[in-house]
Amino acid sequence: MALITADMPIGDVTSRWPDTARIFARYGLSCASCAISKSETIAQGAAGHGGGRIDMNELLRDLNTFADTGRLPANLPEARATAGAPAGVPRGMAEQKGxxxxxxxxxxxxxxxxxxxxxxxxxxxxxxxxxxxxxxxxxxxxxxxxxxxxxxxxxxxxxxxxxxxxxxxxxxxxxxxxxxxxxxxxxxxxxxxxxxxxxxxxxxxxxxxxxxxxxxxxxxxxxxxxxxxxxxxxxxxxxxxxxxxxxxxxxxxxxxxxxxxxxxxxxxxxxxxxxxxxxxxxxxxxxxxxxxxxxxxxxxxxxxxxxxxxxxxxxxxxxxxxxxxxxxxxxxxxxxxxxxxxxxxxxxxx
Ligand SMILES: Nc1ncnc2c1ncn2[C@@H]1O[C@H](COP(=O)(O)OP(=O)(O)O)[C@@H](O)[C@H]1O
Ligand SMILES: [Mg+2]
Missing domain, CATH: 3.40.50.300 (P-loop containing nucleotide triphosphate hydrolases)
Incomplete structure (x- = not known):
């Protein structure tokens, strides 16, 4: 049963099911943690960030899978290159191990x-x-x-x-x-x-x-x-x-x-x-x-x-x-x- 629809504010979805923020993030919608998401709908968010490249059907399917089962779907899109710790310090950069x-x-x-x-x-x-x-x-x-x-x-x-x-x-x-x-x-x-x-x-x-x-x-x-x-x-x-x-x-x-x-x-x-x-x-x-x-x-x-x-x-x-x-x-x-x-x-x- 589709609980979550494209016209719902992202903030409503993430406040009811906090872990959906991870699904949004995998689709390039890191705005799930954004102050604007309180009023922005899923459709608006996808249009603003994905450059029209976000597959709304797949996103909604994954969100609803989570809402129905409480589990993150197995085949989420690969995480985008995130800002995590850099893999190896580039040459010429200062180092500080701690x-x-x-x-x-x-x-x-x-x-x-x-x-x-x-x-x-x-x-x-x-x-x-x-x-x-x-x-x-x-x-x-x-x-x-x-x-x-x-x-x-x-x-x-x-x-x-x-x-x-x-x-x-x-x-x-x-x-x-x-x-x-x-x-x-x-x-x-x-x-x-x-x-x-x-x-x-x-x-x-x-x-x-x-x-x-x-x-x-x-x-x-x-x-x-x-x-x-x-x-x-x-x-x-x-x-x-x-x-x-x-x-x-x-x-x-x-x-x-x-x-x-x-x-x-x-x-x-x-x-x-x-x-x-x-x-x-x-x-x-x-x-x-x-x-x-x-x-x-x-x-x-x-x-x-x-x-x-x-x-x-x-x-x-x-x-x-x-x-x-x-x-x-x-x-x-x-x-x-x-x-x-x-x-x-x-x-x-x-
Ligand atoms: N939201 C705020 N409310 C009140 N005073 C602020 C606020 N933000 C900055 N200030 C004051 O404005 C001045 C400039 O802020 P600062 O952080 O030094 O700016 P910057 O580093 O961008 O030059 C400081 O005196 C700071 O205390
Ligand atoms: Mg300053």
Whole structure:
């Protein structure tokens, strides 16, 4: 009996039968874990992602097999090449044995909240029990150390070249060029090769220990700076941060092309400063209406969260308290990230 039909919102299906997200994913509809799927129907999702190549009959048959029997069908389409751990580190890349997955946070331009999303991601994953570190690859400002309230200079391990990263209050190791500079205000005017050399060392010559995720805050934009960083360290997946301004989707298209050129994968998109919550509970979309659906289509990746402009975020980010932020949208970001992430459960530790 066909319970599931093409006109049902994907979100309804996955909330009733959570494991169907795996079936959707095999058909290239990773949007099953996407915020948009709440309203998008299976037919719309297939049209948006599959380029018309998804066989709706087969998808519905597999979904209904699961709904009827509670078992995943045996002959699901092969998983697409996913963003999992890279098979072998390409030549010329820095190495770091203890780090399982590197997640790079990217933006088309500065000031959209890239560092903030990197911070929320790291803090949220740590809260879920993952072992997380943050590598600040954006030397244009001290946002990462400030957000986590870290000021200590990294100290060498014994007499080696390896540096011990200082830790946040919650125990997250943080490495940033800004921690090595004499003062926060010191402007860093470095050229690309020097930056990527430094970042490479921040990856390989820092005692990160065993990490499930190393979150890398990339330099802003889609120019040389983020590119050289992505070429220097083995990235498992990229998170793209934008605001809902008109130009955002064009920038996203550019960013997607860049990531693809490097053989990488966009895991998801985060729309930041999407709206302001008004006292009456309504949403004021200061920067224009949400571009969520367009972003999803442009990036061919799920929208992981729409984060409002929240004075509490700004306050905590400025005062070293980002780990204390517990907004619902941050929780949603983590939940949706884990649905597409290469590692879905914290390692069991003694
Ligand atoms: N959703 C938000 N609500 C309130 N303030 C925000 C939000 N996102 C970012 N900010 C603030 O905006 C500024 C820029 O954010 P930041 O993460 O440093 O941007 P980027 O890294 O993209 O340049 C910071 O002061 C940050 O605290
Ligand atoms: Mg920043």
């Amino acid at each position: 780090v399982k997955h590197v997640i790079a946070v990217m933006s088309g331009k500065g000031g959209v909240g890239k560092s903030l999303v990197a911070g929320l991601l790291a803090a949220g994953l740590a809260r879920e029990g993952f072992r997380v570190g943050v590598l600040d690859g954006d030397i244009t400002g001290p946002s990462i150390p400030r957000m986590f309230g870290v000021r200590e200079k990294p100290q060498p391990v014994g007499k080696t070249q390896t540096l011990n990263p200082p830790r946040s209050r919650g125990g997250i190791p943080i490495m940033s060029m800004n921690l090595l500079l004499p003062s926060e205000e010191e402007a860093v005017i470095w050229r690309g090769p020097m930056i990527s050399g430094a970042i490479r060392q921040f990856f390989s010559d820092v005692a990160w220990g065993e990490l499930d995720y190393l979150v890398v805050d990339l330099p802003p934009g889609t120019s040389d700076a983020p590119l050289t960083v992505m070429q220097a360290i083995p990235i498992s997946g990229v998170l793209l941060v934008t605001t809902p301004q008109a130009l955002a989707t064009m920038i996203v298209t550019k960013a997607v092309r860049l990531v693809k050129q490097l053989g990488g994968d966009i895991l998801g998109v985060v729309e930041n400063m999407a709206y302001v919550r008004m006292p009456d509970g309504s949403r004021n979309e200061v920067f224009g209406p949400s571009q969520g659906l367009k972003l999803v289509i442009a990036a061919n990746a799920p929208l992981l969260a729409s984060i409002p402009i929240d004075p509490e975020i700004a306050r905590l980010a400025d005062s070293g308290g980002i780990e204390d932020y517990d907004g619902a949208e941050a929780a949603e970001l983590i939940k949706n990230f884990l649905a597409v992430a290469p590692e879905k459960h914290p390692a069991v530790r003694a």
